[in-house]
Amino acid sequence: MTLFYVFAVVAILASLLVIGQRNPIYSVLLLIASFGALSGLYVLLDAPFAAVIQIIVYAGAIMVLFLFVVMLLNAPHEDTEYDERVHPLFRPGPMRFGAALAVALLAELVWAVNKGGGEAGQFAGGSVASVGAIGRSLFTEYAFPFEVTSILILVAMVGAVVLARHEKGA
Amino acid sequence: MTPLLIAQIVLTLFVFIMLLNSAAAMVYVERKVAALLQQRLGPYLVGPKGLLQPIADVIKLMFKEELRPRAADAFLFALAPIISATCAFAAFAVVPFGADTTLFGWLPGSMHLQVAEVNVAVLVVFAIASMSVYGIVLAGWSSNSKYSLLGGLRASAQMISYELSYGLALASVLLIGNSLSLRELVNAQAGTWFGVIPRWFLFLQPVGFAIYLISGIAETNRAPFDFPEAEQELVAGYHTEYSSMSFAMFFLAEYINMVTVSAVATNLFLGGWHGPFLPESLGWIWFLLKVSAILFFYVWMRWTLPRYRYDQLMAFGWKVLLPVAVVNLLVTAAGVLYFGS
Numbered sequence: 001m002t003l004f005y006v007f008a009v010v011a012i013l014a015s016l017l018v019i020g021q022r023n024p025i026y027s028v029l030l031l032i033a034s035f036g037a038l039s040g041l042y043v044l045l046d047a048p049f050a051a052v053i054q055i056i057v058y059a060g061a062i063m064v065l066f067l068f069v070v071m072l073l074n075a076p077h078e079d080t081e082y083d084e085r086v087h088p089l090f091r092p093g094p095m096r097f098g099a100a101l102a103v104a105l106l107a108e109l110v111w112a113v114n115k116g117g118g119e120a121g122q123f124a125g126g127s128v129a130s131v132g133a134i135g136r137s138l139f140t141e142y143a144f145p146f147e148v149t150s151i152l153i154l155v156a157m158v159g160a161v162v163l164a165r166h167e168k169g170a
Numbered sequence: 171m172t173p174l175l176i177a178q179i180v181l182t183l184f185v186f187i188m189l190l191n192s193a194a195a196m197v198y199v200e201r202k203v204a205a206l207l208q209q210r211l212g213p214y215l216v217g218p219k220g221l222l223q224p225i226a227d228v229i230k231l232m233f234k235e236e237l238r239p240r241a242a243d244a245f246l247f248a249l250a251p252i253i254s255a256t257c258a259f260a261a262f263a264v265v266p267f268g269a270d271t272t273l274f275g276w277l278p279g280s281m282h283l284q285v286a287e288v289n290v291a292v293l294v295v296f297a298i299a300s301m302s303v304y305g306i307v308l309a310g311w312s313s314n315s316k317y318s319l320l321g322g323l324r325a326s327a328q329m330i331s332y333e334l335s336y337g338l339a340l341a342s343v344l345l346i347g348n349s350l351s352l353r354e355l356v357n358a359q360a361g362t363w364f365g366v367i368p369r370w371f372l373f374l375q376p377v378g379f380a381i382y383l384i385s386g387i388a389e390t391n392r393a394p395f396d397f398p399e400a401e402q403e404l405v406a407g408y409h410t411e412y413s414s415m416s417f418a419m420f421f422l423a424e425y426i427n428m429v430t431v432s433a434v435a436t437n438l439f440l441g442g443w444h445g446p447f448l449p450e451s452l453g454w455i456w457f458l459l460k461v462s463a464i465l466f467f468y469v470w471m472r473w474t475l476p477r478y479r480y481d482q483l484m485a486f487g488w489k490v491l492l493p494v495a496v497v498n499l500l501v502t503a504a505g506v507l508y509f510g511s
Contacts, residue, residue: 025311029246032304052297056293056297060333064303064307064329068330071307071319071323072323131350
């Protein structure tokens, strides 16, 4: 239980610091730390496979690309152009949208925490048999969400290619 | 403290020290083999046959001044070599290097010759390898120097590109061995076919082995794929601004990563510690021999092949290696389905 609290505190602190940072590189690194703590929680749940996949896919692959983009654009330190004294909900433009989104997320979270509870889901363990079980349920029970997600990613890829393509003569 | 626990702690320390030693030995081997291939003598002054050269190198590095560019990001600049070295050591923790042993009857029970037996060991090695890129990328960024930054960017692009083929080569072996534990995969390769050919996965997965070795070179940033440090273009790439012990930690990490890649290749494709003539308890001798052979191959490649161009590297990774790896995986899966594993 001690370990659970250690990982949970690291995950929450790191996540909070991600949005508290002015330097995007540190934000990326703190997000990786948060993923690492999540992976530790998966290990405590007896799901080493999920833990390792979390590291490989999120911390190892996706965040490297994030870091790559941040470094390539050499994103400068964020400087606030808003009046700090005005509440985010009353600021103009994207800040207001973001704050509204945060409020909506908080409401959903409260709702989900209230609704859930008591259901003990069983994670698959680390042996090949359970990896097989994960694969089987992914392609039978969850085939529809799985395929929809892949179409979503495909759309994003096509969009990126369209945006990045140089028009001939342009 | 049970004797087994003490033995396990001693073994862990032993592995740590042997990894340090292996890096020192690889420095010597690299210089000697380079000299051999270029018809020179190589180091020969320090100690008999130059054998003490690595120690001289370490002392030289320790007494150098630790430099840090004024514009560098101090925290990340210090953190980057630590990430590299930590990942290098951590990856070896799940690699088994011998059969179960009782240390010639000293121990009450048998123990694994391995720091930690994890049932998803293959994925753990892969995960730690994918984390080690951060050391290089952060070194490149935090130095605040254009050569370092270019080296870091190249490293991240290169490692992402070759990780795919690397992972697919691993997956084909996992399909045949039907396990994610390195120890179980090695034990699946015990014995022989027709009494002559050892049951190594190399003979079932020759293409997978080739893909693994090539992407292994790219993952460890070795020539002919050493773009992150290409000295003719980038001075020294991501570690341009590093000196003294923090440079030594990158150096250490590179050689330990090579050892780990070779050890995993031995376990996955060359039957690990299984071999003829020697009893099971001395299997680690076979393991050492096989790892040394692969390491020699790596050094040999470095001093034989010139560096590719960067676009060639990307084109090769995405247009040749990845399709071949995918087809290899499909064929393997079909074979396992048809013949049973």
